[in-house]
Amino acid sequence: GQSLEQPSEVTAVEGAIVQINCTYQTSGFYGLSWYQQHDGGAPTFLSYNALDGLEETGRFSSFLSRSDSYGYLLLQELQMKDSASYFCAVRDPNRDDKIIFGKGTRLHILP
């Protein structure tokens, strides 16, 4: 079947670094996307990895290993405003291009 697995919750301290993992199981794969969603808000795009390796965008980085069907989002210098839910997503070209989102990881940041 098709599925994306990510932890339901992660807690970290302000100023620290946190990693949110995502493993996927799909028959086809274009790449892995990450979205951030604050409470009551809409998802916003953070990053996309089509190839293996690390992509860096400011304090946020995303990593992909296609051979391991695994990726992660790395958040550095955590700020209170980073408290949100983070979703990984894939598009499966072998399943009519369906887009599949993980159930999301709720990030709690402690002062």
Add this chain to the structure above:
Amino acid sequence: DSGVTQTPKHLITATGQRVTLRCSPRSGDLSVYWYQQSLDQGLQFLIQYYNGEERAKGNILERFSAQQFPDLHSELNLSSLELGDSALYFCASSALGTGSYEQYFGPGTRLTVT
């Protein structure tokens, strides 16, 4: 502000009724996506339209239908509503049909079925 607009913001209706949700994509974007988000199911992809044509289909119920008009705005029609249809419905847009993973989400329509 993503540039994607959705109306209405809130909708309260009764079981068995039919509603229409509307979405206007960002200027220049040809693709529109519809998602349903509920507490227990996460973000569920419903359907994608690209330049007026259906491009990809997710777990959309037969009671639901959508279309994209020549001006690229889209409507999601939900009929024979059930209590379980209560959710947040998001529309998103992107420039391309495939390979375009940067989607811009609208603020959502919160549907409550009583």
